[in-house]
Amino acid sequence: MLNPSNPLDPNPPLSRRSFLGTAAAGALLTTAGCAGFGGGGSGSESDGDASLTVTWWGDASRTELYDAALELFEADHEGVTTRSEFADLGPYLERMATAAAAGNLADVLWMRDTHVGRYGAGGSLLDLSEYLDDVIDVSAIGDAGVASGTVGDGVFALPTHYVGQALITAEDLLGAAGVSGGDIATWDDLAAAAREAADPAAGVFGINDPTLDDTHRHLEAWIRQAGGELFTPEGTLAADPAAIEEWFVFWKTLRDEGVLPPADSQSEANGAGWSGDFLVLGTSAMRLSSTNHFTIVSGLTEAPLGLFSTPAFADSTDDWWFFPPILISAAANTDSPEVAAALIDFFINDAAAADVTRLNQGAPSSSEIRDGLTPDLEGAETAFIEQISREMQHPARPFPIRPEGSEQFNGALTRIGEEIAYGEATVTEAVARLVSDAAGYLTGS
Amino acid sequence: MVYPLLWMVASAFKPESDIFSDPGLWPATFTTENFTQGWDALGIPFSTFFLNSFVIAAISVLGNLLSCSLAAYAFARLDFRFKKTLFAAMLATLMLPFHVTLVPQYILFQSIDWTNTYFPLVVPKFLAVDAFFIFLMVQFMRGLPRTLDDAATVDGCGPFGVFWRIILPLMRPALAVAAIFTFIWTWNDFLGPLLYISDRALYTAPIALNAFLDSTGASSWGPMFAMSILSILPLFLVFLFAQKHLINGIATTGLK
Numbered sequence: 001m002l003n004p005s006n007p008l009d010p011n012p013p014l015s016r017r018s019f020l021g022t023a024a025a026g027a028l029l030t031t032a033g034c035a036g037f038g039g040g041g042s043g044s045e046s047d048g049d050a051s052l053t054v055t056w057w058g059d060a061s062r063t064e065l066y067d068a069a070l071e072l073f074e075a076d077h078e079g080v081t082t083r084s085e086f087a088d089l090g091p092y093l094e095r096m097a098t099a100a101a102a103g104n105l106a107d108v109l110w111m112r113d114t115h116v117g118r119y120g121a122g123g124s125l126l127d128l129s130e131y132l133d134d135v136i137d138v139s140a141i142g143d144a145g146v147a148s149g150t151v152g153d154g155v156f157a158l159p160t161h162y163v164g165q166a167l168i169t170a171e172d173l174l175g176a177a178g179v180s181g182g183d184i185a186t187w188d189d190l191a192a193a194a195r196e197a198a199d200p201a202a203g204v205f206g207i208n209d210p211t212l213d214d215t216h217r218h219l220e221a222w223i224r225q226a227g228g229e230l231f232t233p234e235g236t237l238a239a240d241p242a243a244i245e246e247w248f249v250f251w252k253t254l255r256d257e258g259v260l261p262p263a264d265s266q267s268e269a270n271g272a273g274w275s276g277d278f279l280v281l282g283t284s285a286m287r288l289s290s291t292n293h294f295t296i297v298s299g300l301t302e303a304p305l306g307l308f309s310t311p312a313f314a315d316s317t318d319d320w321w322f323f324p325p326i327l328i329s330a331a332a333n334t335d336s337p338e339v340a341a342a343l344i345d346f347f348i349n350d351a352a353a354a355d356v357t358r359l360n361q362g363a364p365s366s367s368e369i370r371d372g373l374t375p376d377l378e379g380a381e382t383a384f385i386e387q388i389s390r391e392m393q394h395p396a397r398p399f400p401i402r403p404e405g406s407e408q409f410n411g412a413l414t415r416i417g418e419e420i421a422y423g424e425a426t427v428t429e430a431v432a433r434l435v436s437d438a439a440g441y442l443t444g445s
Numbered sequence: 446m447v448y449p450l451l452w453m454v455a456s457a458f459k460p461e462s463d464i465f466s467d468p469g470l471w472p473a474t475f476t477t478e479n480f481t482q483g484w485d486a487l488g489i490p491f492s493t494f495f496l497n498s499f500v501i502a503a504i505s506v507l508g509n510l511l512s513c514s515l516a517a518y519a520f521a522r523l524d525f526r527f528k529k530t531l532f533a534a535m536l537a538t539l540m541l542p543f544h545v546t547l548v549p550q551y552i553l554f555q556s557i558d559w560t561n562t563y564f565p566l567v568v569p570k571f572l573a574v575d576a577f578f579i580f581l582m583v584q585f586m587r588g589l590p591r592t593l594d595d596a597a598t599v600d601g602c603g604p605f606g607v608f609w610r611i612i613l614p615l616m617r618p619a620l621a622v623a624a625i626f627t628f629i630w631t632w633n634d635f636l637g638p639l640l641y642i643s644d645r646a647l648y649t650a651p652i653a654l655n656a657f658l659d660s661t662g663a664s665s666w667g668p669m670f671a672m673s674i675l676s677i678l679p680l681f682l683v684f685l686f687a688q689k690h691l692i693n694g695i696a697t698t699g700l701k
Contacts, residue, residue, distance in 0.1 A: 053643070059659035060486050085643045088658045091635075098640050102552040104560065214660075274663045276465035296663045300462075 049079040050336040052343060055106040056084075057092035062360055069353040073346050080339055100124040105331035107340050110361075111157045113325050116149055117235070118404040120156030126330035127154035131341035137349050140366035144398075148325040151401055159325035160347050161362030164291035164388050165217045169306040173197055173204060173285035181286070181306035187222075190286070190311045191254060197285035198259040206259035208278055208287035209266045211251050211417035216410060217324060218288045218310060222247050224397075225316035235403030235444035241435045248420055248427045255421065263421035274300055290324075291387055292362045298380035307383050309391060319395040323388070326361045363388040405441035412437060457670040464666050480675075483668030487656055489646060491672055494653040499679065501566050501638075501649060502631040508570030509578055509627045510620055516573040517582030518608045522594060539576045543636075551640055565641045566634070570627075578623040585619040586612060625687050629680055650676045 056066060063086045070082045085106060087095060093115065099105045100119055111119070119125050132138050132155065138146050141159060149157030167190070169181035177196040184190050194206025210218055220230045223239050232238040254260050261269065261278060269276045274293075278284030280300045289297075294307045312320070328347055330340035346353055354369045359381050364370050374385055416430035425433075456464045457479050459472040467473055484491045519525070520532050554565040573579060589612065597607045613620075635651040642648060648656075654676060657669035 057661065059662070059664065060656045061665070062659065062662070063656075064488075083643075086656070087639065087652075088655050089660045091639050091655060094636070095639055098548055098551050101548045102555045104551075104555045272465050273660070273666070275461065275666055281466055300663065 049081075050339040051081045051083070052108060052334075052336060052339060053083050053085060053106040054108045054343065055092070055096075056086055056110040057089040058086055058360075059088065060086075062086070065357050065360055069347070069356045072350070072352050072356065073343060076346075077339070077342065082343075103333045105333060107334040107336060108328065108330055108343050110160070111149075111327040111329040112402075112407075113148065113327055114402040114407045114410065116157045116327055116329070117151050117401050117406070119329070120149075120151030120154060121404065124332055125156040126332050126334060126337055126340065127156060128158065128330065128341060128344070129153075129155045131338070131344075135338060135341040136345040140349060140368045142367075144396075145325070145365055147398065148401070149327050149329070157327035157329040158344060158348060159365040160328045161292075161326040161359075162323040162365055162388065162392075163326065163362040164323050164391055165221050165310040166289055166291040166294065166387065167286060167308045167310060168279060168289050168294055168297055169286045169308065170279055170282065170284065171304040171306045173282070173303075174306075177285070181308045184308060184311055186314050187250065187311045188314075191250070191259075194254060194259045194286060195257065198257075200258050203283055205261045205278055205284040206254065206286065208269075208284050209251060209255065209260040209263070209421065210288045211248060212263065212266050212270060212414065212421060213417075214270075214410070214414060215290075216413045217290070219244070219247050219413065220322070221310050221312075221320060224320035224322065225312050227317045229400060231400050231403050231406065231442070232444065233400055235405070235442060237409070237435065237438045237442050241431050244434070245427050245431045248417070248431065252420060252427060263418065266421070267418070279305075290362075291384055292359065294384050294387075295359060295380045305380075307387050309387070317397075319397040321391055321394045321396040322399040323363075323392065323396070324399075325365065359384060403442060403444065405438075405443065408441045409438055453670050454674055457667065457674050459667065461665070461667045464670075479667035479671035482665070483657070483672040486665070486668055486672075487645060487648075487653060489648075491650075491653065491675065493646060494648050494650045495676070495679070497647060498632050498649040498651075498676075501563055502628045504563075504567045505570045505631040506624045506627045508567060509575055509623055512571050512573035513575055513578040513623060514582055514613060514616065514620065515608070516579045517586055518612055520579070521583045521586035522591075522607070522612070523604060535576050535579060538574075539580070547636075547640075554641065560641055561643045561647070562641070563647070566631075566637050575623075575627070578627070581622060582616065582619050585616060589615055621687060625683060628683055632680055 054066075054070060056062065058066075063084060066086075067084055070084060074080055074082060086092070093112070096105065096109065096115075096119075100122070103124075105124055111125075116125070128136060128149075132146065136158065138158065145159050146155055148159050149155055167181065167184065169184075171181060174180060174193065174197050177193070177199075179193040179196050181193075184193050190207070196206075198204060198206035210216075223230055223243050226240075226243055228240055228243060229238045251260065255263070260266070261284070266278075269278055274280060274296050277287070277297070277300075279287045280297060282301065282303055288310065291307070294305070298305055328344050330337060330344060334340045347357075349366055349369065351369060351372050354364055354366075354373055355376075358373065359377075363385055364373065370385060370389060374382070374389075377385060412434050416425070416434050419425040419430050420427055451470055455470045455472060458475055458477065459467065460474055460476055460478070463473060516535075520528065520535070550565070551560075554560060559565050593611050593615075594607050597611045602610060633651060634649070635655070638649045638652050639655075642652065650672075654669055654672055657665040657672070
């Protein structure tokens with residue numbers, strides 16, 4: 001717009017027309033965005049009606065299943081409406097932390113076993129004790145199931161699913177080396193099989209590197225097999241540093257021999273998710289994994305796969321087995337505690353809900369639900385359920401609640417795994433630092 | 446530098462199985478399935494999330510331009526008690542990690558029932574919370590001769606009149622920089638919408654893109670890459686048309 005007083009002015013002043021135009025655009029945008037300026041809030045209850053917010057981690061495909069299950073719950077409970085929220089695990093935990101601090105958690109939320117200690121002890125979660133047996137039937141999950149969500153004197157979560165630890169094998173690559181996954185019973189067997197199957201010239205690795213994973217359940221298995229525990233009941237570090245060192249030395253030896261993928265390749269593959277996994281791509285003969293991942297991997301590759309138990313020491317304790325729970329909780333700030341408890345019971349015990357959600361989060365915690373689902377399963381799902389059910393027959397000493405700080409410890413394990421894999425620290429130095437740092441955040445109750 | 450972008454574009458046109466197994470930029474099997482799958486993956490057309498992001502970004506731009514220019518004018522041209530202290534406090538907010546204010550802000554907005562709305566994302570923009578842009582505009586204004594202000598004052602302009610008629614029109618480069626960066630940063634903002642928005646229909650583009658990811662299972666990479674390409678188009682267009690102003694603005698904000 002020219003300045004009439006000075007047509008050559010390169011920066012003409014703001015005219016009334018320009019100002020009104022800008023204001024009109026702003027008003028239009030504000031109006032267009034008014035849909036997002038409505039009232040907020042979450043669950044509420046009035047005159048017998050209830051509105052629950054339910055949240056879980058996962059992607060849109062999991063949400064589709066669980067939304068369908070919620071519709072079944074609403075159909076059975078007149079006056080109850082539900083609204084779901086979801087996010088990938090990392091953002092989910094960030095949002096949960098912020099909402100918990102504000103006392104604004106969703107009415108019903110899925111909970112990690114690494115976080116239930118913190119939120120249960122912090123008063124963010126509803127104590128479900130008064131609803132057990134009355135509203136929530138725990139007969140099918142047993143005392144062990146109730147114990148998995150017990151923090152102090154309260155029951156703050158219950159398991160909807162269990163996962164296990166497993167060895168997944170590419171039977172064609174192992175077979176080419178004259179080995180079968182069924183022959184692997186001990187850690188020494190695993191190392192020998194990985195060495196046989198590795199073919200650097202063909203770009204085939206013996207086994208994925210588990211020390212760079214985000215979770216370290218197999219390290220915990222290693223420690224429990226030797227009779228130890230990762231954490232004390234009081235919440236401090238219980239594991240013998242020597243045992244942790246032996247774990248990292250075991251894998252460093254294989255890495256140095258070229259049996260494992262190089263550290264940078266493994267890190268890159270981990271970042272790509274399952275689609276970029278070496279086992280899926282046919283360039284690794286084995287991987288340690290959660291049992292439920294077998295169904296994911298089976299869907300991504302045509303190669304014949306095997307599902308086997310985690311190797312053990314020749315002189316392992318008999319009762320080292322453990323099954324990390326996928327937990328469900330209710331928020332202490334919920335306006336509808338009894339309806340929230342009923343929803344928890346629904347997800348644990350309802351057969352119709354299980355028919356919809358199936359094995360999406362692992363093996364159902366209820367033995368009755370597992371038995372009811374099994375005839376309808378096929379292929380990888382059947383193998384997964386049968387594996388879990390078989391392993392659950394083993395004796396299993398109590399699996400301690402993850403203490404506050406356990407998630408940090410998990411991250412520290414990944415960090416020192418990277419330092420060792422990239423040659424930035426020796427195993428002894430890294431583990432010493434891990435144990436020393438852990439004293440700062442695994443402070444116990 | 447461009448390779449990651451080209452790889453993402455190429456991957457958007459590959460079947461899911463080829464994305465990580467075929468490293469080439471030219472798809473061995475060309476498909477547009479990722480776009481069709483990604484568009485309706487959340488049960489809501491992806492255009493809804495683009496529109497939501499655009500509305501938040503546009504209102505944020507307006508808020509920042511109005512509030513930060515006013516605050517900058519006060520610091521650059523006016524004299525008042527505790528001006529230096531307030532200026533230092535404003536700069537100090539730049540050094541505050543966002544983690545420090547995250548929970549208190551959430552508690553504040555939750556207490557006034559603003560969660561699950563856009564208010565926490567846009568209202569602060571009208572309160573001059575972006576110290577970076579205030580500082581940028583202060584520096585620009587310090588390069589404008591005071592004789593202009595004096596002349597306007599002699600002609601009868603009060604402080605607001607000087608700001609509105611003299612200073613603001615001359616600040617186009619700085620305003621352009623603030624507008625472009627505000628748009629880009631707001632469009633890409635993930636944490637704010639993650640914390641405050643729970644209704645799926647109110648999701649912004651970054652939140653909707655995150656819905657394709659499942660770090661505990663199998664992510665839908667193809668549809669995510671497809672929708673990501675569409676998500677960065679507005680940013681690309683904004684930068685394309687405004688880069689002249691951006692470069693001018695950055696060049697002149699610190700110089701006389």
